[in-house]
Amino acid sequence: MRLRVTVMLRQGVLDPQGEAVRHALGALGFTGVRSVRQGKVIDLELSDTDPEAALARGREMCEKLLANTVIERYEVEIL
C-alpha cells in the first residue's frame, strides 16, 4: 500500500525557503505570485493491506518522526 505524507509549516510560521522561491520567481519575470509556501512530501511503500491501518500508521509516523507538530501540520493520504 502506498501512502503520501505532506508536511507544511503552519500558517503564521515564517517560511524563508518559500520567500526565497517567491523572490527568485519574481527575478525570472513571473509576476503576480502572491505567496509561496514550501514543504516536504514523503511517499511510503508499506506492507499493510488495510487502508485504515495504513493511514493510522502513517499518522503515527508523522507524530513520532516525520513532522514537528509544534510548527508543522501534516496530511496523510492513500496513493
Next chain:
Amino acid sequence: MRLRVTVMLRQGVLDPQGEAVRHALGALGFTGVRSVRQGKVIDLELSDTDPEAALARGREMCEKLLANTVIERYEVEIL
C-alpha cells in the same frame, strides 16, 4: 488561484533522504516499510484567474526554477 507543485526524484535516482527516513522508521519500531522517497511540495498563490493559464505558468516555473528535470519529475495541480 492556488497551485500545488510536487517535485520528486525520478525513479532510479538515489534518494539518501528517503533512505535515512526509512532507517529511522525501522529504528522506531515501524516494520514493513518497503521504501521511502522524499520530495518537496510548493504551494503557490497566483493572481491568475484562468485555471489553464495558471497550470501552464506553474509548469513553466518548474522547468525554469522549481525542478531539476534531469533528475526530478514534477506535477502541477490546482488546489
